[in-house]
Amino acid sequence: MHRMLDLHVHPSLKMYYLPYLTSSFHALVYCGKHFNPLSFRTQYRHLNKSPVKVMLSTHYVIEQGFVRQGIKGPGRALSWLLSPVFYARLRRSDPWKVLMGMMETLEESVPNTNKFVVGNSKRFKMVRRYSEIAELKENEIGLIHTIEGSHALGYGPKKGQSVEDFWKQTVERLEYLKDRGVALITLAHFWDNMFAPQTCGTEIVPKNRDGKIVGEPDDAIFHMKRATWQWDDAGKLADRFSRKLLEMGILIDVAHTQQHARWRIYDLCEEYNRPVIASHNGLQHFFDHEYNLSDEEIKRFHELGGVIGLILSRRWLVNPEKRHHTDKHGGIADIVEDMLYIRDLVGDVSCIGIGTDFDGLTDPFKDCATPDKLWNMIEYMGKYFTDDEIDQIMYRNGQRALEKGWT
DSSP: OOOEEEEEEOHHHHHHHOTTOOSSSOOOOOOSSSOOTTOOOOOHHHHTTSOEEEEEEEEEOOOHHIIIIIBOHHHHHHHHHHOHHHHHHHHHOOHHHHHHHHHHHHHHHHHHHHTTOOTTOOEEEEOOSGGGTTTOOTTEEEEEEEEEOGGGGOSSOOTTOOHHHHHHHHHHHHHHHHHHTOOEEEOOOSSOOSSOOBOOOOOEEEEEETTEEEEEEOOSSBOOOOOOOOTTOTTOOHHHHHHHHHHHTOEEEOTTBOHHHHHHHHHHHHHHTOOOEEEEEOBTTTSOOTTSBOHHHHHHHHHHTOEEEEESOHHHHSOHHHHHHTTTOOSHHHHHHHHHHHHHHHSSSTTEEEEOOTTSSSOOBTTBOSGGGHHHHHHHHTTTSOHHHHHIIIIIHHHHHHHHHOO
């Protein structure tokens, strides 16, 4: 029986922000094949029937910059009209306090979910150290704290606070997070922070321009910002922050980080003898976008013992022109094509993983829209991979990276 370690999944994002959800995986919310940002795909009924064994449960604090500037005028007006209190709270929220709330929400969800489980059905357990993964019972799913966007530790020095004082505060917060069981931090996300320059995360979609299908940003309602600074720019803390994470034994995730900065991180990981993670990405070979990884980067991951978590979203796996002509195509065949390409490029499957991004803001595969449908992907993989290779991709590669990097 196959098992899975999901490198990137967002249950706390929905539990914390959506008012109709509680701190529990028990929910009955629409989560079908069509995109719906208000869905909850990691419902207990789906996870109970899935191969998921370990979830890197990713906390994403919605950035103030994105709320204030990334959402365009009509979207802001609609937000004020439909939910003024909630929207105002997003604009003013302290990222560290929100992060604490999201971590508490996930931790509370464990007993809240388990108390309604009967018989030998699956139960949840918080995992705070690598050694605790091996202690999971056959019917337990391990939840591990991870963070998407280092802005959650603070946007930067507040009024009257120096950069050095902000750095000391950051170190104290990192030490707290390490003790709390955080295994991985995604350095960048949608908006500017002090610790890593981000790519533009605005998805590219096919549009018809004068009878020709072209790829253009899907920015009618909101857009993401690409950072304008470089890794070594004065006043930023990129190098210090990454070094501190590696020293502490917290894994670095390069998803959303600009390509030039990713190369600096690879060198640091080699220096500290740590693996690197790209938790929910695609490949530039199939969709030439900075967010995705180049062939040379794939080879570097392989050398470093890192893992590339392929995302369950055709918007990042397939270029927009091809997507337009294969709109009804599910997605499983596309992600397996990525796996085969990586295997052919580096000679084995040791750097391949899966980061579903379920309950994030992406549009999942139509043939794998919820965790229980991951069996469909495993069955399809069986046409091209051995059982041992499937276990490496779905579980052991991620486990190996945690063992070496989460210390």
